Amino acid sequence: MIEVRxxxxxxxxxxxxxxxxxxxxEGEVLGFLGPNGAGKSTTMKMIVGFLAPSAGQISIFGHDxxxxxxxAQRLIxxxxxxxxxxEDMSVIGFLRFIAGVRGFKGEEAARRVDAALTxxxxxxxxxxxxxxxxxxxxxxxxxxxxxLHDPRVLILDEPTDGLDPNQKxxxxxxxxxxxxxxxxxxxxxxxxEVNAVCQRAVIIADGxxxxxxxxxxxxxxxxxxxxxHLHLQEADQAIPMIQALPGxxxxxxxxxxxxxxxxxxxxxxxxxxxxxxxxxxxWTVDDLHAETGRLEDVFRMVTEEVA
Numbered sequence: 001m002i003e004v005r006x007x008x009x010x011x012x013x014x015x016x017x018x019x020x021x022x023x024x025x026e027g028e029v030l031g032f033l034g035p036n037g038a039g040k041s042t043t044m045k046m047i048v049g050f051l052a053p054s055a056g057q058i059s060i061f062g063h064d065x066x067x068x069x070x071x072a073q074r075l076i077x078x079x080x081x082x083x084x085x086x087e088d089m090s091v092i093g094f095l096r097f098i099a100g101v102r103g104f105k106g107e108e109a110a111r112r113v114d115a116a117l118t119x120x121x122x123x124x125x126x127x128x129x130x131x132x133x134x135x136x137x138x139x140x141x142x143x144x145x146x147x148l149h150d151p152r153v154l155i156l157d158e159p160t161d162g163l164d165p166n167q168k169x170x171x172x173x174x175x176x177x178x179x180x181x182x183x184x185x186x187x188x189x190x191x192x193e194v195n196a197v198c199q200r201a202v203i204i205a206d207g208x209x210x211x212x213x214x215x216x217x218x219x220x221x222x223x224x225x226x227x228x229h230l231h232l233q234e235a236d237q238a239i240p241m242i243q244a245l246p247g248x249x250x251x252x253x254x255x256x257x258x259x260x261x262x263x264x265x266x267x268x269x270x271x272x273x274x275x276x277x278x279x280x281x282x283w284t285v286d287d288l289h290a291e292t293g294r295l296e297d298v299f300r301m302v303t304e305e306v307a
Contacts, residue, residue, distance in 0.1 A: 001025050002047070002153060002183055007056035009042050009207075016042050018207040020056070026152070029179045031198035031215075032187040035303055039207040040187040041081060044157050047185070048078045060153060077151035081158045081187075083142030087131035091122055091141055094130060098145045116144040120174060136167030143174060154178060157187045172196050191295050203299060205306040211298065219293030221301070226293075228262040228274045231286040235260060238283060245273045259287075 002024040009017040017039045024030055034040045045051040047058055049069045058065040063072040086094055095116060099109040117123055120140040125133060130141060139159060146154060159175065160168040175184065175197050186193060194201045194215050201218055203211040211218060219225060232238060235258055242260070243251045247268030252261045264270050271290040278285055 001059075001061060002185075003057070003059040004043075004047065005057045005059075007043065007046060007058065008054045009039070009046060009051065010054045016207050017046070017053075020204070020207070020209055022202055022209065022212065024183050024185070026183055027179075027181070028200060029175075029184045029198045030186065031194040031201040032185055032204070033189065033191070033194065033201055033299065034204040036189060038204045038303070040189075040204065041157055042207075043204070044078075044155055044185070044187050048076050048155055049073050074149070075152045077146035077149065077154045077182075079139075079142045079146045079154075079156045079159055081161070083138050083159075085130050085138070085141060085145070088129060090127050090129055091133075091144075092117070092126040094141065095144055095148060098148055102149045104149075112148050112150075116148045119147065119177075120144040134167070135163055136170055139163065139167070139171050140174065143171070143178070147178060152182055154182050154184045155187075156184065158190075159186060159188070160190060160193065161188070191299055194295060201295075203302055205303040208306065210302040210306055215295065216292065218298050219295055222293030222295070222297040223263065224261075224291055224294045224297060226264040226269050226271070226290055228264070228271050228288070228290050229259060230262070230274065230278070230288040231257070231259045232278070232283045234281070234283045238277075238281070241277060241281070242274060245270060245277060247273060 005021050007017055007020040020043060032040055042051065046053050047065065049065045049072060052066060060072040060075050065072045089097065092113065095113045096109065099113055104112055117126060120143055122140055122144060125137055130138060133141065160171050163171065178184065186198060198215065200214055202209055235253060239251050239253065239260065242248060242262055247265050247270040249263045249265045262270055262274055275288060278288065
């Protein structure tokens with residue numbers, strides 16, 4: 001497990017991380033979210049032992065990162081933001097170098113390099129210099145070095161930042177495959193990453209945790225949770241009748257598209273009542289659906305409260 005307890009980091013007068021506490025078990029994928037400057041990368045660097053905390057404790061499967069750093073770091077694979085590497089090295093040369101740094105030699109080193117190349121689908125570029133690779137392939141190389149020693153914990157800092165949609169999809173598929181037998185922490189400000197690969201999300205702002213839960217639990221805090229959207233020809237007639245239905249908090253209409261949005265009273269589910277009314281009145285409906293909520297609404301709400 002990973003245990004983070006009352007973690008603090010100060011840079012002079014700047015209190016970058018303020019009392020963070022959370023724990024993770026095997027098989028969990030955590031999205032660590034926050035606006036730029038919230039303390040995400042600083043926290044990741046403390047967990048991997050790159051930065052010393054000003055106060056607090058970090059334990060990786062029972063090993064304290066401060067007092068027993070090598071034992072903790074042997075269990076961690078780390079992909080820093082931007083996937084830095086030695087750009088003038090070939091892919092295979094870089095991974096062989098990483099294997100040596102990790103203490104592997106001979107056949108064991110070769111086996112681990114080959115396994116990382118295969119798992120990250122890098123066989124086609126093994127002899128290319130890293131500087132010639134696309135961003136997507138550079139991320140794959142970064143992931144390959146992070147998993148070369150088969151760590152129990154994988155920490156990825158902005159793994160898809162700057163990638164095009166196809167490259168993002170490829171990297172996320174790779175992360176899903178890796179997450180089956182590891183603890184994975186993904187630090188990101190890209191909200192779509194959470195629904196794509198994470199089972200749980202922690203949102204921080206100003207160095208503090210402001211929300212913690214599954215994506216579904218966080219979406220349930222959105223004003224759009226269980227909102228009903230519909231588009232029909234008889235909107236003028238429908239709006240006052242929908243407003244009178246049980247469970248309806250408010251009805252809004254988009255001035256440009258005419259689409260109606262029915263906001264739910266917290267805890268209510270107005271979809272069935274709206275659908276029944278539409279059927280009873282025989283209205284012509286182009287679209288009728290409910291949504292689970294919007295993570296971006298919750299993100300903005302909880303981070304602006306701290307700002």
